[in-house]
Amino acid sequence: MTFIxxxxxxxxxxxxxxxxGLCGKxxxxxxxxxxxxxxxxxxLISLATETDRTxxxxxxxxxxxxxxxxxxxxxxxxxxxQVFYDASRKxxxxxxxxxxxxxxxxxxxxxxxxxxxxxxxxxLKAQGYDLMAIPYILxxxxxxxxxxxxxxxxxxxxxxxxxxxVEAVASKGTGVFETLKGVAKLVxxxxxxxx
Amino acid sequence: xxxxDIVMYEEEFNQIKTVISKLRIDANAKVVFLVDxxxxxxxxxxxxxxxxxxxxxxxxxxxxxxxDGLARLIGEKEFSILFHEGERDNIHISIVAQRVILVVIFxxxxxxxxxxxRVKKASGELNDVFARIMSKVERERAAAGAAxxxxxxxxxxDDIDSLFSE
Numbered sequence: 001m002t003f004i005x006x007x008x009x010x011x012x013x014x015x016x017x018x019x020x021g022l023c024g025k026x027x028x029x030x031x032x033x034x035x036x037x038x039x040x041x042x043x044l045i046s047l048a049t050e051t052d053r054t055x056x057x058x059x060x061x062x063x064x065x066x067x068x069x070x071x072x073x074x075x076x077x078x079x080x081x082q083v084f085y086d087a088s089r090k091x092x093x094x095x096x097x098x099x100x101x102x103x104x105x106x107x108x109x110x111x112x113x114x115x116x117x118x119x120x121x122x123x124l125k126a127q128g129y130d131l132m133a134i135p136y137i138l139x140x141x142x143x144x145x146x147x148x149x150x151x152x153x154x155x156x157x158x159x160x161x162x163x164x165x166v167e168a169v170a171s172k173g174t175g176v177f178e179t180l181k182g183v184a185k186l187v188x189x190x191x192x193x194x195x
Numbered sequence: 196x197x198x199x200d201i202v203m204y205e206e207e208f209n210q211i212k213t214v215i216s217k218l219r220i221d222a223n224a225k226v227v228f229l230v231d232x233x234x235x236x237x238x239x240x241x242x243x244x245x246x247x248x249x250x251x252x253x254x255x256x257x258x259x260x261x262x263d264g265l266a267r268l269i270g271e272k273e274f275s276i277l278f279h280e281g282e283r284d285n286i287h288i289s290i291v292a293q294r295v296i297l298v299v300i301f302x303x304x305x306x307x308x309x310x311x312x313r314v315k316k317a318s319g320e321l322n323d324v325f326a327r328i329m330s331k332v333e334r335e336r337a338a339a340g341a342a343x344x345x346x347x348x349x350x351x352x353d354d355i356d357s358l359f360s361e
Binding site: 003004005006007008011012014042043045047056057059061064065067068070072075077087088090091092094095177181184185188189191192193 | 201202203204205208209231232233234235237247249250253254257260261263264347348349350352354355357358359
């Protein structure tokens with residue numbers, strides 16, 4: 001649900017990073033935070049446990065620049081990936097404009113990936129959205145690890161609707177901005193349709 | 196799309212600013228601001244120079260969402276008022292027009308009773324403004340009908356690419 005403010009000429013969009021526990025959602029946000037010009041970003045807020053596992057969400061506001069006279073603001077959120085935080089995950093999807101699914105490429109995490117995408121579909125539905133209709137990107141993270149599934153295998157297992165697939169190593173920044181740019185583009189394209 | 200987009204027009208935006216700045220004065224508060232339930236800040240008034248209002252907005256929405264979840268778990272529809280008491284500053288949070296969060300930050304120059312009283316009055320006025328906004332949005336959409344032209348219809352791929360050209 002994009003918030004368009006004609007008075008201050010701003011478009012605000014909400015992007016949510018989804019995925020199983022320890023897949024690298026927070027790492028994506030951390031990289032974006034570290035590499036973005038200080039004028040273009042706000043504070044990175046992490047509601048995490050003492051062991052740095054996301055407890056409720058991470059939040060990073062970004063200001064990307066101006067499109068047709070409107071300032072574009074993106075609010076990036078991550079969800080807690082661990083299965084038992086489902087109630088919190090559901091809340092964070094409220095009002096989402098675009099979703100990035102961060103998949104863990106390690107072979108042993110494939111079941112967790114599938115389970116998490118199914119969970120995403122259920123939780124989107126609970127908020128009145130349809131994964132098939134919402135701007136959506138699949139990021140295959142941790143491509144640098146030795147025990148990873150091939151891109152084809154992962155696409156076959158996890159791709160739901162011909163969404164763009166981006167290979168990434170979030171800890172080194174590979175593919176991080178490409179993923180964000182991909183989803184931002186889809187969200188803004190959506191705006192040109194629905195207003 | 197699940198719910199209609201919020202669209203804020205100049206006229207209503209000014210009315211909202213008037214209501215909350217009056218509330219700030221009447222309640223003797225430091226800061227008054229409005230956030231939508233998704234965490235987007237709508238308007239803010241008061242001593243906001245040293246305040247990270249974007250983070251405040253997002254955390255407030257998270258707080259309200261979590262409290263709503265708690266309410267439903269025990270069979271309540273919602274907790275319509277939240278109050279956080281600090282050593283110096285306090286935060287009073289209430290829901291307006293079912294979809295907007297009104298936040299009042301105040302210190303010892305005011306009191307919870309005064310804030311609650313003034314918030315109640317301002318809430319009524321804000322309800323009216325938001326009802327007007329929603330009916331305006333619907334009216335405009337209906338009038339435009341199928342031919343509804345998005346103000347962003349002209350955004351091109353080049354426009355979007357240029358956002359990332361750093």
